[in-house]
Amino acid sequence: MRFIDEFRDRSIARRIVEKIRMFDSFEVNLMEVCGTHTVAIFKQGIKGMLPENISLLSGPGCPVCVTSQEDIDKVIDLVKKRDVIIATFGDMLRVPGTNSSLEEERSKGADIRVIYSPREALRIAGENPSKRVILLAIGFETTSPLIAACLQDARKERIQNFLIFSTHKLIPPAMEALLKSKEVNIDGFICPGHVSVTIGSNAYRFIAREYKVPCVITGFEPVDVLQSIFMLMKQIKENRAEVEIQYFRAVRPEGNRIAQELISEVFEVTDVFWRGLGTIPKSGLRLNRRFSDFDAEREFRPEAAESKENPDCSCGEVLRGVKKPTECKLYKRICTPERPYGPCMVSSEGACAAYYRYG
Amino acid sequence: MCLAIPARVVRIMGNLAQVEMAGMNREVDIRLVSDARVGEFVLIHAGFAIEKIEKKEAEETLRILREIA
Numbered sequence: 349m350r351f352i353d354e355f356r357d358r359s360i361a362r363r364i365v366e367k368i369r370m371f372d373s374f375e376v377n378l379m380e381v382c383g384t385h386t387v388a389i390f391k392q393g394i395k396g397m398l399p400e401n402i403s404l405l406s407g408p409g410c411p412v413c414v415t416s417q418e419d420i421d422k423v424i425d426l427v428k429k430r431d432v433i434i435a436t437f438g439d440m441l442r443v444p445g446t447n448s449s450l451e452e453e454r455s456k457g458a459d460i461r462v463i464y465s466p467r468e469a470l471r472i473a474g475e476n477p478s479k480r481v482i483l484l485a486i487g488f489e490t491t492s493p494l495i496a497a498c499l500q501d502a503r504k505e506r507i508q509n510f511l512i513f514s515t516h517k518l519i520p521p522a523m524e525a526l527l528k529s530k531e532v533n534i535d536g537f538i539c540p541g542h543v544s545v546t547i548g549s550n551a552y553r554f555i556a557r558e559y560k561v562p563c564v565i566t567g568f569e570p571v572d573v574l575q576s577i578f579m580l581m582k583q584i585k586e587n588r589a590e591v592e593i594q595y596f597r598a599v600r601p602e603g604n605r606i607a608q609e610l611i612s613e614v615f616e617v618t619d620v621f622w623r624g625l626g627t628i629p630k631s632g633l634r635l636n637r638r639f640s641d642f643d644a645e646r647e648f649r650p651e652a653a654e655s656k657e658n659p660d661c662s663c664g665e666v667l668r669g670v671k672k673p674t675e676c677k678l679y680k681r682i683c684t685p686e687r688p689y690g691p692c693m694v695s696s697e698g699a700c701a702a703y704y705r706y707g
Numbered sequence: 708m709c710l711a712i713p714a715r716v717v718r719i720m721g722n723l724a725q726v727e728m729a730g731m732n733r734e735v736d737i738r739l740v741s742d743a744r745v746g747e748f749v750l751i752h753a754g755f756a757i758e759k760i761e762k763k764e765a766e767e768t769l770r771i772l773r774e775i776a
Contacts (some may be wrong), residue, residue: 349729351713351748351760354769363776384709411708437753439708465754467736490709494755497738542709545750545758568710575772597765598750598758606739607757697708 351597355569364574365397371581375401377533378580379669381523382540383410383697384568390706392570402577405532405669406699408522408625409540411487411515412439413667413691413698416621419515420445420691421652422645426482426513427458429648433476434460435469436484439695442688446656466491466498473502473510482644485512489546492516492633493607496614499635499642511644514634517620519543520551521631525622527559532669536580538573539565541595546611548603552591560589567595614639623657623691624664663690666699673700673707680704711752713760716745726751 380386386406389395395404408414424445427434434450441451441462454460459479463469466483473481485495495512502510519540527534539552544565552563562583566576576594583590593599611633620632635643644650657664661683662676673679673692683689685701692698714728714735724737728751735749737756743749749756 349713350715351765354765360772360776364772367775382709409709437708467754487708490711490752490757493739493757494736494753497736497755540709542711542750542752542757545711571772575768575775578775594768597760597762597768604739604758606741610739695708 352569355567355571357571361397361570361574364571364578368402368574368578368581369399371585372399372401374584376535376581376584377403377405378536378538378577379405379407379534380538381407381409381519382543383413383695384542385538385540385566385573386410386699386702387697388568389573390702392573394570394573397574398577402581405534406666406702407526407669408622408667409488409519410692410695410697410699411517412443412695413663414517414622414624415443415486415515415691416623417446417657418621418652418655421655422650423484423513424448424450424453425650425652426644426648427453427460431479432459433472433479433481434458434484435463435472435481436460437486438462439697440484440486442694443691444658444689444694446654466494470498470502470507470510473507477509480509480511483510483512485514485516488517488519488540488543489611490542492615493546493604493610496610499614499639500610502642503639511642511647512635513644514615516615516633517622518617518631518633520547520555521628522622522625523555524559525625525628525631526668527555527561529668534561534669535584536562536564538576538580539563541565541567541599544595544599544603546604546607549591549593549599549601551603556589556591562589563591565591565593565595565599567598624667658689661690663692663700666692673703676700709752711750711757713748714751716743716747716749719743719745724756726756
């Protein structure tokens, strides 16, 4: 396929690896922030190609994984309200809440529809005027403009029975929180390609400037990831900390202005709680006053009385890059993709699921 | 969840477009990429085109790669 096959060229990949091997005099931890990168890196066997002085850490960029237990419990409470249909991306279905999961509720008769695009949720609302359709709005800056577009349409078309439950989060504040905690040493960030399509490379400049950590915005094919690692190693070697764009066939310094405007038309920035990282200031999106009539939380006041994370699950440490999935005592022995205990094993983009499938 | 796949724009109808993705035709929302033209490539995420893929820039990346590698 065009724009994919060229970036899977094995001979180019091999030669970049040789170039990367030339930086053998220092040890580094590079973090791939994005869950889609985590999967790509495992699938493509990138870890096995790299020399031993380069460690790749998985970051907090799997939206389902960082959703708080309280939000998951609230979602499960929403499902039980009368005359509602829940529209959700598939990854959320099996995430265990404190006492149940969406999948369990569905087997008990709750109306839960798995969607590929948020546009489908709008269509379901149109087809079911006697029900209220709640879209579980999850995801980072790649996805939030799409939800905003749907809300714009719902307003224009006067669709009254469409609501969202927003758990949208923002990537740069989470990267800063990791650096501030100083819990892990991060020498360079492999920055998310498609989040950056929206926010642009300028959004990471404060990280390079204030924390002196190099950032390279990276595409998702093997040659993209390897080139990006080469660029990070070169920056580290030359003692530079800059934001560079490897994925410049899709990412501009200023990002996608239309998408940014859509986000700010509908949402406002707020402090939110991330699994593993705690509350991070200005790291989430909630509906602003003009769109608050679409807010399922305001409408239904879902409860999450006694939300508890499983105390043996190491998802939190895995999301901070402090623990590898293999260092969790539940991993593989008790916690598997068939019977997951934490979201990092449920989501196809979770680090635990990636280790399990490809590790 | 941030997966996006290249597709070629076949037809534009206001906010919507027909795109060809891995040999299949699909309808997507194209309002985020107002300057996309028929024949150009866009990235598709969850039923929306989120950005144009710049052919020149893609070729430039490959040229740099051949140079460093």
